[in-house]
Amino acid sequence: MHKMIREHFAPAFNMGQLGDSAVIRIPIINDAVGSPELAFTTDSYVVSPLFFPGGNIGDLAINGTVNDLSMAGSTPLYIATGFIIEEGFPVNDLRRVIASMAEAAKKAGVSVVAGDTKVVDKGKGDGLFINTSGIGIITGGCDLGPHRVMEGDKVIISGPIGNHGIAVMAERNGLAFDPPVVSDTAALNGLVAEMLGISGAVHMMRDPTRGGVATTLKEIALESGRCISINEQLLPVPDGVRGACDLLGLDPLYVANEGILLAIVGSGEAARLIEKMKGHPLGAGAAVIGEVCCGESRDRGMLLLKTVIGGTRIIDMLAGEQLPRIC
Numbered sequence: 329m330h331k332m333i334r335e336h337f338a339p340a341f342n343m344g345q346l347g348d349s350a351v352i353r354i355p356i357i358n359d360a361v362g363s364p365e366l367a368f369t370t371d372s373y374v375v376s377p378l379f380f381p382g383g384n385i386g387d388l389a390i391n392g393t394v395n396d397l398s399m400a401g402s403t404p405l406y407i408a409t410g411f412i413i414e415e416g417f418p419v420n421d422l423r424r425v426i427a428s429m430a431e432a433a434k435k436a437g438v439s440v441v442a443g444d445t446k447v448v449d450k451g452k453g454d455g456l457f458i459n460t461s462g463i464g465i466i467t468g469g470c471d472l473g474p475h476r477v478m479e480g481d482k483v484i485i486s487g488p489i490g491n492h493g494i495a496v497m498a499e500r501n502g503l504a505f506d507p508p509v510v511s512d513t514a515a516l517n518g519l520v521a522e523m524l525g526i527s528g529a530v531h532m533m534r535d536p537t538r539g540g541v542a543t544t545l546k547e548i549a550l551e552s553g554r555c556i557s558i559n560e561q562l563l564p565v566p567d568g569v570r571g572a573c574d575l576l577g578l579d580p581l582y583v584a585n586e587g588i589l590l591a592i593v594g595s596g597e598a599a600r601l602i603e604k605m606k607g608h609p610l611g612a613g614a615a616v617i618g619e620v621c622c623g624e625s626r627d628r629g630m631l632l633l634k635t636v637i638g639g640t641r642i643i644d645m646l647a648g649e650q651l652p653r654i655c
Contacts, residue, residue, distance in 0.1 A: 482592075549630060602616065
């Protein structure tokens with residue numbers, strides 16, 4: 329997917345940085361000193377099954393859009409949504425999805441202001457697909473991105489990894505784990521607002537959805553031209569997720585998440601930032617898991633993992649999909 333986007337879509341549309349959201353300057357507005365910028369994002373949700381422990385395609389779509397806007401440092405405001413509905417899709421299921429979207433939007437403090445519906449022939453749509461677009465506003469000169477990643481920065485994660493991917497996979501295959509694994513889908517804009525209250529501490533943020541923590545950090549390493557090192561012993565992997573991954577031969581580093589974030593932060597502010605995050609329900613498990621290291625020039629763009637046995641191995645992007653149709 330990463331290669332396809334880089335080789336086909338980005339050149340055709342003259343795209344530069346490929347973050348979770350585009351930051352847009354509107355000349356007629358941004359000519360004024362201190363005027364806000366806009367963050368804009370779009371996403372499509374094709375998760376299978378539509379309903380899973382901890383959520384469904386509806387709240388997943390709202391939360392995912394809010395989180396993409398938040399990773400740009402914006403305050404999410406408005407969402408438009410499109411429904412691709414297969415002929416014969418149960419109306420009660422559609423009501424459940426719409427209700428969950430409305431509740432998620434209310435909880436996140438955003439408004440769904442526009443939308444579209446299309447119906448496709450039976451057998452051509454797999455029940456329901458949802459597309460969303462979102463707009464947020466960036467104030468106070470907030471500047472996040474790979475250009476701000478520096479050697480010595482710390483890598484912070486906001487909570488445990490792998491819950492969403494394993495919850496969806498288990499529901500899809502009729503599996504049960506003890507303890508149960510529930511999706512972590514949640515809107516992170518409240519947590520991000522508190523983090524950004526510590527001025528200048530956060531240099532870059534991403535939410536590790538498809539491809540998990542490993543793919544997201546590898547992308548940050550490539551985009552910033554830095555070497556990132558993480559410590560396997562510091563990774564917060566829940567027992568249920570670890571057990572499921574051991575059983576199924578999966579690597580939790582590559583399992584999708586929908587309610588946590590990764591932040592690259594200044595080393596001097598990491599402790600204060602984690603203390604702030606721990607005061608928020610979605611940041612209670614915040615921890616430093618690595619750092620931007622001072623590697624040689626040949627190490628630039630690399631992601632390294634310090635293993636529990638004391639070795640170091642190179643981590644690359646996920647090749648293919650470990651768990652397809654996960655978001």
